[in-house]
Amino acid sequence: xxxxxxxxxxxxxxxxxxxxxxxxxxxxxxxxxxxxxxxxxxxxxxxxxxxxxxxxxxxxxxxxxxxxxxxxxxxxxxxxxxxxxxxxxxxxxxxxxxxxxxxxxxxxxxxxxxxxxxxxxxxxxxxxxxxxxxxxxxxxxxxxxxxxxxxxxxxxxxxxxxxxxxxxxxxxxxxxxxxxxxxxxxxxxxxxxxxxxxxxxxxxxxxxxxxxxxxxxxxxxxxxxxxxxxxxxxxxxxxxxxxxxxxxxxxxxxxxxxxxxxxxxxxxxxxxxxxxxxxxxxxxxxxxxxxxxxxxxxxxxxxxxxxxxxxxxxxxxxx
Numbered sequence: 092x093x094x095x096x097x098x099x100x101x102x103x104x105x106x107x108x109x110x111x112x113x114x115x116x117x118x119x120x121x122x123x124x125x126x127x128x129x130x131x132x133x134x135x136x137x138x139x140x141x142x143x144x145x146x147x148x149x150x151x152x153x154x155x156x157x158x159x160x161x162x163x164x165x166x167x168x169x170x171x172x173x174x175x176x177x178x179x180x181x182x183x184x185x186x187x188x189x190x191x192x193x194x195x196x197x198x199x200x201x202x203x204x205x206x207x208x209x210x211x212x213x214x215x216x217x218x219x220x221x222x223x224x225x226x227x228x229x230x231x232x233x234x235x236x237x238x239x240x241x242x243x244x245x246x247x248x249x250x251x252x253x254x255x256x257x258x259x260x261x262x263x264x265x266x267x268x269x270x271x272x273x274x275x276x277x278x279x280x281x282x283x284x285x286x287x288x289x290x291x292x293x294x295x296x297x298x299x300x301x302x303x304x305x306x307x308x309x310x311x312x313x314x315x316x317x318x319x320x321x322x323x324x325x326x327x328x329x330x331x332x333x334x335x336x337x338x339x340x341x342x343x344x345x346x347x348x349x350x351x352x353x354x355x356x357x358x359x360x361x362x363x364x365x366x367x368x369x370x371x372x373x374x375x376x377x378x379x380x381x382x383x384x385x386x387x388x389x390x391x392x393x394x395x396x397x398x399x400x401x402x403x404x405x406x407x408x409x410x
Contacts, residue, residue: 095157095187097195100146106131109148112156112180119181122218122401125334133301138293139164147195149179149188157183160192162199165288167207172288173200175215179223189227197231201410211410214286219402233406237285238382240389242397246340246369246376251395253362256354258315261363263306269319270295273311276319280346283385286405303329308367312347312356321347323360325368325376340365340373345388352386361395379403 106128117123135142140163149158160177175196179188196213204211216239217224255261264273270292281287298304303326312321324344331339342364347357368376378397380388 094152095183095191096150096154097191098148098150100135100142100148103132105148108156109159112159113178115180116178120218120220122220124328125330127330129302130330136297138291138297145199147192149183149191151183156180158188158192160196162196162213164203167203167209170210170212171200171203171207172212172214172286173203175213177215177224184223189223190231193227193231197408197410204410212407213410214405214407216403216405219404225404225406228406231408233408235404236407237405239403239405240380240382240399241401241403242378242380242389242392243400244365244376244392244395244397246365246373250365250369251362253359253366254355255312255359256356259320259356260313261310261360262313264309264311266306267296267299269311270299272319273322276311276322276348277344277346279348280322283349285381285383285385301326303327305371307371308364310360310363310367312351312360314351318348320351321345321356321360323364325364327368327371327373337374338372340368340371340376342376342378345378347386357386357388357391358395361391365395 110126110128110131113126117125135146145162145164147160148156151157158177158179160175163174163176165172173196175193177189177192177196179192200211200213214236215228215233217228219225253261274290274292274295278289305326308325310323311319314320322344323342325340325342328339328341342361345357345361345364365376377400378392380392382389382402
């Protein structure tokens, strides 16, 4: 096999070559997300992410990037959980690069397990079409735990009217001051979902610093007593829109507190988010959803006009 070299992330000088490698993967696969050096810089500055310890780059014998892996860690509880996201350049697939990235991630998670004195668990979520990544994970003992769907909705026609239950109102989030109340609603809405970990104030405020964040896309439904009952956060995806030549929207988060479910709030918030995206010029909207969502979110999206575009497989391994 051709010689490969593994090394840590070296900072700014790696951003443009790494974006080029990831976009080569997206182009070859005909699926995935486009990225840019600016996108990666923001991603690597996320609160709680340590690029020096939780990233690995793989170079081929000519010094060109052949692979990339990053571990996203959840706060330790009874276990310490890490999500491995890795990509391999099309010319280097099916060899040693996938194995090297997985071996590194497993050893890093074992190290963290020893550090915190709890068992380590690692997960990864390739698309069903990514046969090389799937084969590598299965050869390393990962097992299927869940399926997720990427769904899309064309916005070239009228969006259905959003109708709130009597006494409820909808408005944009009232800036950073309202983040704690938003987080309380969000964390309660997703507490019964698979693989949920609470989001921190620092994390939420960092999301609001993204260039594609707009307060008009960050909606809350308010109950008659003033409680935030449901949330819907959308965005226009800048890099994807630039690449495709059309404005592409995304529904980042849609959730309803348990005590306010079965009232039509989720549907109303989703439709309101789609209307905001359409008014901003988006011609399509996408989202990810758990294929076995306990709230039946997939059925909600289908009734609203979404259709499945891709399926992702969540693999899991206890170390």
